[in-house]
Amino acid sequence: MFSKDIGIDLGTANVLIHVKGKGIVLDEPSVVAIEPKTKRVLAVGAEAHRMIGRAPGTIETVRPLKEGVIADFDMTEKMLTKFIDRLGVKGFLTKPRILICCPVKVTAVEQKAIQDASVKAGARRVYIEEEPKVAAIGAGMDIYQPSGNMIIDIGGGTSDIAVLSMGGIVTSESVKVAGNTFDRNILQSIKKNERLLIGEATAELVKKEIGTAFPGSEEKSIDIRGRDLATGLPKAVTVTTPQVYEAIRESLGTIVQGAKNVLEQTPPELSADIIDRGITLTGGGALLDGLDKLLSEELKVPVYLAENPLTCVVAGTGILLDHRRANFQKK
Missing domain, CATH: 3.30.420.40 (ATPase, nucleotide binding domain)
Incomplete structure (x- = not known):
């Protein structure tokens, strides 16, 4: 079996992978669940994401990427290894060539970390491209x-x-x-104004369901549940579109x-x-x-x-892999 060229959108929130000849084959959250003492990986991706805020003390959920770059090298490597192994793109004696994206203006050290993590995860050769360029290609520009x-x-x-x-x-x-900042803004606003403690998943749900960037948009509301900061007991409140807009207004600016x-x-x-x-x-x-x-x-x-805004970057890696095929073969 021969290895295949793959393109990776290594995002803070999600990892998407394109395999040459197959298209987009993986779209999973960038989350790893580990055993805190041993650092043993228990789950990655969607399975780990379901554990956020719900796992016992014996399980820790980690987001190994922060602000588009690697914050935890070991966890990023382990997460990528699990994803790549799951795809079956490695041959018996061969490893895949990987095109991976990074934000613009990342440092040489940050680029090297992305490259090293990809090699340790099983890449034979790693090519790094800047994310907006790849996104533009994937968007058909x-x-x-x-x-x-x-x-x-x-x-x-x-x-x-x-x-x-x-x-x-x-x-x-x-x-x-970006998107995670909006979630944190909403979480902090509800904590401050409603005296209610909610988790990341609830904040993200509020953003998706009733969030808006434009004042004067249709007003919607959503009922959410969390822990009352005064009593420590479960409590439900109603949050409206104007509240969410006020929470994220500064970040939008x-x-x-x-x-x-x-x-x-x-x-x-x-x-x-x-x-x-x-x-x-x-x-x-x-x-x-x-x-x-x-x-x-x-x-x-x-x-x-x-x-297809969510998949533009990874679709762009697929197009670039096609264009680079001749170069790959020469090397």
Whole structure:
């Protein structure tokens, strides 16, 4: 059996894997459940994610990636190894070649950590590409022409903003505010205003169900349960859309400012192209209701949500793997 080339979107919230010839074969949360004393891995991905906030003291759930980069090298390596082994892409005497994505402007040390973790997980050769470039390709943008294309990729840990032309990044910024930040904002707001302690999963549910980035959106409400900070007993409260908007408003402003900074650094000719073509939104965080409207209003440029925002990065790795095939074979 021969090894296959694989592309990995190593995200703070989720890991997605594309196998050449098969398409996207894995989409699982970036979570590892371990035995604290021995550090033995008990579960990874969706199985581990179900344990968050529900596991006994004998089980610890770990998110090995923070803000788009590796925070826990050993756990990242173990998680990747489990995922890659599950796919059966390793041959008897061969290992797969891996194309993996990282945020823009990561340090050389952070890139090396991603590369080393991939090699230890079973890669023969590792290629690293910047996430917004790969997301743009996966979203169907033609970035190889001498014209400006702008993308905002909002993941779990970072929002990567870039202007691309002729196959490269012209200007870019990586903002450490994204989907997970919104969850934390909501959790803290409910704790402060409702005196209710909730978990990450509940905060994420509130964001998905009634969250909005645009004031004046349709008002919705959701009933949530948690622990009353005053009595320590279970309690239910109702949370509304305006409450959620207020909780995340400051974080939204940080992303908007990041996009403005990139536009201010963009050469005039490319700026003209962006006015014509608009800005493409990708990543799981891009699914927040009204985010395209907010960015369009603030940046004075049309903003479009990609067709499959969650899978643009990993789809882009598949396209790049096809383009690199000749180079792979030479090596």
